[in-house]
Every structure is written in C-alpha cells, then in structure tokens.
Amino acid sequence: MTRPSRRARAARWLTPPAAAVLALTALAGCTGEPPDPATRPAADGSGHDVGVQLFQWTWDAVAAECTDELGPAGYAWVLVSPPQEHVVGAPWWTAYQPVSYRLESRLGTREQLAAMVETCHDAGVDVRVDAVINHMTGQDEPGTGWAGSSYEHYRYPGTWEEDDFHHCGLTPADDIVLYGDREQVQTCELVNLADLDTGASHVRERLTAYLEDLVGLGVDGFRIDAAKHMAAQDVGAVVAPLDDDVAIMQEVIRGSAEPVQPEEYVANGQVYEFTYGKEMAGVVAGSPGLALELGEASARYLPSDDAVVFVENHDTERNGSTLSYRAGTDDALATVLMLAGDYGTPQVYSGYAFDDVDAGPPQDDGGTVLDASCSADPGPQATPAPGDWVCQHRWPQVAGMVGWRGVVGDAEVRDTWSEGDAVALGRGQRGFVVVNLGDETLTTTLPTSLPEGDYCDVLSAADACARTTVHDGEIEVVVPPGSAAAWDVARTD
Incomplete structure (x- = not known):
C-alpha cells in the first residue's frame, strides 16, 4: 500500500476553512490591509x-x-x-x-x-x-x-x-x-x-x-x-x-x-x-x-x-x-x-x-x-x-x-489569571480560554492580547455564536459554573 507522506496529510488538514478566511477578512477591517501574522490562525501545523x-x-x-x-x-x-x-x-x-x-x-x-x-x-x-x-x-x-x-x-x-x-x-x-x-x-x-x-x-x-x-x-x-x-x-x-x-x-x-x-x-x-x-x-x-x-x-x-x-x-x-x-x-x-x-x-x-x-x-x-x-x-x-x-x-x-x-499553534502562553476556582490564559494574539471550576457564574473583565472585535465561544454550539467582545485589550467574560469558554481568531462574529 502506498501512503502519502505525513507532511502531505498535515497539509491537507491545514487548508483553512472558509470560516477562518472570513474571520481573517473581518479582523483586517475595512482598509483591505492583511492582518498581522501574529493574529492569523497557525498555518504551520x-x-x-x-x-x-x-x-x-x-x-x-x-x-x-x-x-x-x-x-x-x-x-x-x-x-x-x-x-x-x-x-x-x-x-x-x-x-x-x-x-x-x-x-x-x-x-x-x-x-x-x-x-x-x-x-x-x-x-x-x-x-x-x-x-x-x-x-x-x-x-x-x-x-x-x-x-x-x-x-x-x-x-x-x-x-x-x-x-x-x-x-x-x-x-x-x-x-x-x-x-x-x-x-x-x-x-x-x-x-x-x-x-x-x-x-x-x-x-x-x-x-x-x-x-x-x-x-x-x-x-x-x-x-x-x-x-x-x-x-x-x-x-x-x-x-x-x-x-x-x-x-x-x-x-x-x-x-x-x-x-x-x-x-x-x-x-x-x-x-x-x-x-x-x-x-x-x-x-x-x-x-x-x-x-x-x-x-x-x-x-x-x-x-x-x-x-x-x-x-x-x-x-x-x-x-x-x-x-x-x-x-x-x-x-x-x-x-x-x-x-x-x-x-x-x-x-x-x-x-x-x-x-x-x-x-x-x-x-x-x-x-x-x-x-x-x-x-x-x-x-x-x-x-x-x-x-x-x-x-x-x-x-x-x-x-x-x-x-x-x-x-x-505554538503561540506563547500569556495573559494568565487565576482567582478562586477560576483560571484563564491566552495563547499569543490567537486565543484565550477561561475555565470556571466553581459553583457560581464567573462574570468579570480580563486582560487579553486578542485583537479588538467580537468573538464566538468555540465551546458553545457549533451552529450558534455566543458573542464576547474584546475592547481596549480586555475581554468581557461570563462563564457559568462548572464550564469553560474559549475564543480564537478563526471564529469571530
């Protein structure tokens, strides 16, 4: 049996979905300028x-x-x-x-x-x-x-x-x-x-x-x-x-x-x-x-x-x-x-x-x-x-x-935060995640390196967008007890 190389198979997976392309366009704003590479979804596997x-x-x-x-x-x-x-x-x-x-x-x-x-x-x-x-x-x-x-x-x-x-x-x-x-x-x-x-x-x-x-x-x-x-x-x-x-x-x-x-x-x-x-x-x-x-x-x-x-x-x-x-x-x-x-x-x-x-x-x-x-x-x-x-x-x-x-991808861990039963971390300018292990809803605003804009929680229903806003380097967070939320630059509203 002839098998494709591992690199070829990885390249097939790395082809960006249409949603990611649209997200990149949105992040570029109306100027037509391409987004900063640091804010693009990882393309290197x-x-x-x-x-x-x-x-x-x-x-x-x-x-x-x-x-x-x-x-x-x-x-x-x-x-x-x-x-x-x-x-x-x-x-x-x-x-x-x-x-x-x-x-x-x-x-x-x-x-x-x-x-x-x-x-x-x-x-x-x-x-x-x-x-x-x-x-x-x-x-x-x-x-x-x-x-x-x-x-x-x-x-x-x-x-x-x-x-x-x-x-x-x-x-x-x-x-x-x-x-x-x-x-x-x-x-x-x-x-x-x-x-x-x-x-x-x-x-x-x-x-x-x-x-x-x-x-x-x-x-x-x-x-x-x-x-x-x-x-x-x-x-x-x-x-x-x-x-x-x-x-x-x-x-x-x-x-x-x-x-x-x-x-x-x-x-x-x-x-x-x-x-x-x-x-x-x-x-x-x-x-x-x-x-x-x-x-x-x-x-x-x-x-x-x-x-x-x-x-x-x-x-x-x-x-x-x-x-x-x-x-x-x-x-x-x-x-x-x-x-x-x-x-x-x-x-x-x-x-x-x-x-x-x-x-x-x-x-x-x-x-x-x-x-x-x-x-x-x-x-x-x-x-x-x-x-x-x-x-x-x-x-x-x-x-x-x-x-x-x-x-x-391999973006660095930054914007870490922990308080009580909750913890959060970012990965460069590409993603941010919050985990609430507590018994009460977590409602707060946290510093983030995500670009400004509206994001969809990727852990919510695939056919719906639970919208969260990033403004002035901060993200509005509402995470129910015993749950998590995550946002990335490939899924924006």
Missing part, C-alpha cells in the same frame, strides 16, 4: 498535535471515527490497542498478553487493520499502535491464542523458545517485588508475564521485525508498552532501525526515588509524563491556579518536547491515580486545561464505562469486540452504564479545544 487513545475500539470503528469525527475535529493521530494475536478471554488485559505477532485479534483482522490505516490517512489522521514487546503471556497452563496459535508460558512455537526469556532468579517466583531494584524491574516478571530477554540481539531483531511489519501497513508510530521494564538501550536497539519519522512514545511511570526514571528514555523518542495526569487531578480538586504551573518543575517533569501528557489513560482510570470519566465535568475541564496549555504533546482518552476494573469491552458470544457506538449527545453530564462507550473525544468541550489548539 504547530497546533495540529493532539492525539486520542481509542481504547479497545475495533479497526472498523476506528476507520469510521477517523472519517466522521477525528479528521474534521482536527485530531492529528489516533492510538489504537495492541493488534497482535493474544490470549483468549473477556478481560481488557487479554490484549496485553501476546501469543504471536500475527495481526489477528478480537479487534479485527490484518486486512481490516490495513484498511483502517488507509482510511484514517485519507482523513488526515495518523495511526499509532500500542506495541507490547516487553513480554508474552502470564498464563501458567498451555493454551491456544485468538488466531489458533498454541503456546506455553515460555514457549511460542515459531516465535520464541524458553532461552529467549529472562529468568531473573532474584525473587521466589521471579516476579518483581521491589521497584527500588533496577535489575528486578527490568529482568524479573511483571505480574507473571513471561519477560523477554531484550538484551539478546536476536530477540530485539524479532521485535523490530514486528514493528516493521506494522510500518509496512502504514502505521505511523508506536506506544511502547511497559518500556520501564526494559533497559533504555534495549528499547533504543529495537526502534533504531525504523524510519526517523516513525513516532515513538514510551510508557515509563515515574516513581519517587526509584532507579528507573523517564529521563533515561528520551533518546529513543517521547515518554509519557505520568506526573502531569496525577497533578491535574489535584488542580481540579481545588487548586485551579496550579494548572498554570504544570510542566514547569524540571525536578519532576520531562522537557516539553520529550513529554506526552494526558488526563487519564486505560490504566490510571482503573487504578485511581488520575481522573476518569466518573469525574464528569471535572474530567472535561481538566482536558480543556491540558489542551489550552503548551506543555507536552497532549493525548485525549476515550474508553468505555465499567464497574469491574478487569471488565473488557462489549463483545459478542464468540469474544469478538463489538464496534463502538457513541450516544447522540455525548458529554460529561451523561451517566453511562457499564459497557457503554463514553466517547470523551466527542465531548463538546474536548472536541472544541482540539480545533482551538490548531488555531493558536
């Missing part, structure tokens, strides 16, 4: 960086979502769940127990995966894959995988034999017991998962071949699952043969005083900054002003260019270390704040409701995952039942901010 994790969505459902929602909203990339053959079972974590590297899973076939990638590219959306390369299964008894491959705990015919795995010998059951011991973390087993000897060159070469197979289908990047449990140089050796434009995002959970830290891995690509999501939960719990400081403390944050940030993901929404869909409005407003700021590369999360942390996505009687289906009016006010798709990426506050971020 610097704000087209938002990804979304569609957790446990089938390939067919992802393809449809790229066309209908992700591309039009301005999402740059989608992260999909592991595509390799896995153990059979209902829980979500079966996808994270590989049996072989055949691209046959309960989310779809190899052919469906390839078709999804092509469809998403046509919509201007890159596809990144969750790659499980640290381990194989955690099953003690022999079994048969989803696509019919037989396996034992340390034997996967045609793929791995027992000598291809670590047997650390440091703990009674070879499981990780002490995270303060680097050797345990990187050579012992994570909850009984057979740990591959990624220090062996032939093991690394086989893992590279798996990733190259996916790149051959058009995949644009990878989330390296459990990267912390592999030596940084081993991860580097696996991904080094890939093209330079293949995105790498590594899961390395930061732990206080632990020997393995995210900074070790930045030479291989970006790294998830878990500190951000954990501290964002504290921001919405009662310290909104701290949102303006997230990412600034070098002692606990990666440099911005190296970091992938998130409000929640599939693990943290289950272990309670971050917010989740259950937080409703707080979850939505935290995502607004993430997308408004300039720290890191943001990843939005979209999953399904559950009442059991092991519960898998909706499946048919044979175990095949059913295509995701969003409600007609998704939003934080909904109360989904277990098994319902939450579709956070479609929430109006979230989707609206993805487009807003595309307009402001």
Whole structure:
C-alpha cells in the first residue's frame, strides 16, 4: 500500500476553512490591509498535535471515527490497542498478553487493520499502535491464542523458545517485588508475564521485525508498552532501525526515588509524563491556579518536547491515580486545561464505562469486540452504564479545544489569571480560554492580547455564536459554573 507522506496529510488538514478566511477578512477591517501574522490562525501545523487513545475500539470503528469525527475535529493521530494475536478471554488485559505477532485479534483482522490505516490517512489522521514487546503471556497452563496459535508460558512455537526469556532468579517466583531494584524491574516478571530477554540481539531483531511489519501497513508510530521494564538501550536497539519519522512514545511511570526514571528514555523518542495526569487531578480538586504551573518543575517533569501528557489513560482510570470519566465535568475541564496549555504533546482518552476494573469491552458470544457506538449527545453530564462507550473525544468541550489548539499553534502562553476556582490564559494574539471550576457564574473583565472585535465561544454550539467582545485589550467574560469558554481568531462574529 502506498501512503502519502505525513507532511502531505498535515497539509491537507491545514487548508483553512472558509470560516477562518472570513474571520481573517473581518479582523483586517475595512482598509483591505492583511492582518498581522501574529493574529492569523497557525498555518504551520504547530497546533495540529493532539492525539486520542481509542481504547479497545475495533479497526472498523476506528476507520469510521477517523472519517466522521477525528479528521474534521482536527485530531492529528489516533492510538489504537495492541493488534497482535493474544490470549483468549473477556478481560481488557487479554490484549496485553501476546501469543504471536500475527495481526489477528478480537479487534479485527490484518486486512481490516490495513484498511483502517488507509482510511484514517485519507482523513488526515495518523495511526499509532500500542506495541507490547516487553513480554508474552502470564498464563501458567498451555493454551491456544485468538488466531489458533498454541503456546506455553515460555514457549511460542515459531516465535520464541524458553532461552529467549529472562529468568531473573532474584525473587521466589521471579516476579518483581521491589521497584527500588533496577535489575528486578527490568529482568524479573511483571505480574507473571513471561519477560523477554531484550538484551539478546536476536530477540530485539524479532521485535523490530514486528514493528516493521506494522510500518509496512502504514502505521505511523508506536506506544511502547511497559518500556520501564526494559533497559533504555534495549528499547533504543529495537526502534533504531525504523524510519526517523516513525513516532515513538514510551510508557515509563515515574516513581519517587526509584532507579528507573523517564529521563533515561528520551533518546529513543517521547515518554509519557505520568506526573502531569496525577497533578491535574489535584488542580481540579481545588487548586485551579496550579494548572498554570504544570510542566514547569524540571525536578519532576520531562522537557516539553520529550513529554506526552494526558488526563487519564486505560490504566490510571482503573487504578485511581488520575481522573476518569466518573469525574464528569471535572474530567472535561481538566482536558480543556491540558489542551489550552503548551506543555507536552497532549493525548485525549476515550474508553468505555465499567464497574469491574478487569471488565473488557462489549463483545459478542464468540469474544469478538463489538464496534463502538457513541450516544447522540455525548458529554460529561451523561451517566453511562457499564459497557457503554463514553466517547470523551466527542465531548463538546474536548472536541472544541482540539480545533482551538490548531488555531493558536505554538503561540506563547500569556495573559494568565487565576482567582478562586477560576483560571484563564491566552495563547499569543490567537486565543484565550477561561475555565470556571466553581459553583457560581464567573462574570468579570480580563486582560487579553486578542485583537479588538467580537468573538464566538468555540465551546458553545457549533451552529450558534455566543458573542464576547474584546475592547481596549480586555475581554468581557461570563462563564457559568462548572464550564469553560474559549475564543480564537478563526471564529469571530
């Protein structure tokens, strides 16, 4: 399959819509003079960086979502769940127990995966894959995988034999017991998962071949699952043969005083900054002003260019270390704040409701995952039942901010303000956002660098304009409790 370059796909998304052209004309006034470049929507793709994790969505459902929602909203990339053959079972974590590297899973076939990638590219959306390369299964008894491959705990015919795995010998059951011991973390087993000897060159070469197979289908990047449990140089050796434009995002959970830290891995690509999501939960719990400081403390944050940030993901929404869909409005407003700021590369999360942390996505009687289906009016006010798709990426506050971020690009953060339960910030002369986490309507006038004129709130209904005026460097703000408003130079009245 021939795929267009990433630059070509980005250029397709960056073509300014008619509304933006009209807005620019309005901002120029009656003189016919072109507007100051600093007040034009970003045209260099610097704000087209938002990804979304569609957790446990089938390939067919992802393809449809790229066309209908992700591309039009301005999402740059989608992260999909592991595509390799896995153990059979209902829980979500079966996808994270590989049996072989055949691209046959309960989310779809190899052919469906390839078709999804092509469809998403046509919509201007890159596809990144969750790659499980640290381990194989955690099953003690022999079994048969989803696509019919037989396996034992340390034997996967045609793929791995027992000598291809670590047997650390440091703990009674070879499981990780002490995270303060680097050797345990990187050579012992994570909850009984057979740990591959990624220090062996032939093991690394086989893992590279798996990733190259996916790149051959058009995949644009990878989330390296459990990267912390592999030596940084081993991860580097696996991904080094890939093209330079293949995105790498590594899961390395930061732990206080632990020997393995995210900074070790930045030479291989970006790294998830878990500190951000954990501290964002504290921001919405009662310290909104701290949102303006997230990412600034070098002692606990990666440099911005190296970091992938998130409000929640599939693990943290289950272990309670971050917010989740259950937080409703707080979850939505935290995502607004993430997308408004300039720290890191943001990843939005979209999953399904559950009442059991092991519960898998909706499946048919044979175990095949059913295509995701969003409600007609998704939003934080909904109360989904277990098994319902939450579709956070479609929430109006979230989707609206993805487009807003595309307009402001890499404009600097300025005009920051915080008082009580509210916080505001501007991005150069291109955009301004206010978040009200309080229980009362916020009515005030704030300094802004937006050009003079009338603006529409991009988080309000798409077919209506909630008008706000900028005059003499100030903006009139009326934001109801538990809500946000955002304005940019691409949507004026």
